[in-house]
Amino acid sequence: MFQKSLNKYKNQAITNAEVIEELIKMANEIRDARAFENDLGLSDDEITFYDALTDDEVVKEVMSDEILKKIAQELSDTIRRQVNVDYNVRANLQAGMRNHIKRLLKKYDYPPKQARRALEIVMRQTELMSENISYEKALEERSNTYESKVAEDTVDYL
Numbered sequence: 001m002f003q004k005s006l007n008k009y010k011n012q013a014i015t016n017a018e019v020i021e022e023l024i025k026m027a028n029e030i031r032d033a034r035a036f037e038n039d040l041g042l043s044d045d046e047i048t049f050y051d052a053l054t055d056d057e058v059v060k061e062v063m064s065d066e067i068l069k070k071i072a073q074e075l076s077d078t079i080r081r082q083v084n085v086d087y088n089v090r091a092n093l094q095a096g097m098r099n100h101i102k103r104l105l106k107k108y109d110y111p112p113k114q115a116r117r118a119l120e121i122v123m124r125q126t127e128l129m130s131e132n133i134s135y136e137k138a139l140e141e142r143s144n145t146y147e148s149k150v151a152e153d154t155v156d157y158l
Helices: 002-010 016-040 044-053 057-062 065-082 091-107 112-148
Strands: none
Touching: 044 065, 044 112, 057 112, 065 091, 065 112, 091 112
16 A cells, blocks of 8 residues: 555655655554454464454454454464474474364364465464574574573682
8 A cells, every 4th residue: 555655656646745644544544453453452473363364354244253363362372382493394294284274263163265265374374473483492592502501600709
């Protein structure tokens, strides 16, 4: 949306005032979306999965927010438990995660016609989340390694 407005401005199709109006409109939409996310009471990871699950308007119409929140929470918990450093290079881990997601969607009666798209979006989010988890784990291990390699105890010197 912003890029479209910027291109119009560059091509002198809209004025400065119209660009500012578009920016204000975008800011309001972002604020409203953030308020809705806060009302859901989900973590950032859970919100990401909630958004993936509600990508299709049909899903929003046939499923309650409570059920969608439960699915998002279970997805986030499962991924945090099962994803490890080499998730993105091991096809068997990805296949297992794909099967788990399918079972979870079926468990909560997620609409079958929308399930394929949701599965693909969730799998992509899982890949991105696994990269973040791997990075966090590497930082944690690095921090623990440095803490355990202290050369000497604290000693008062003369």
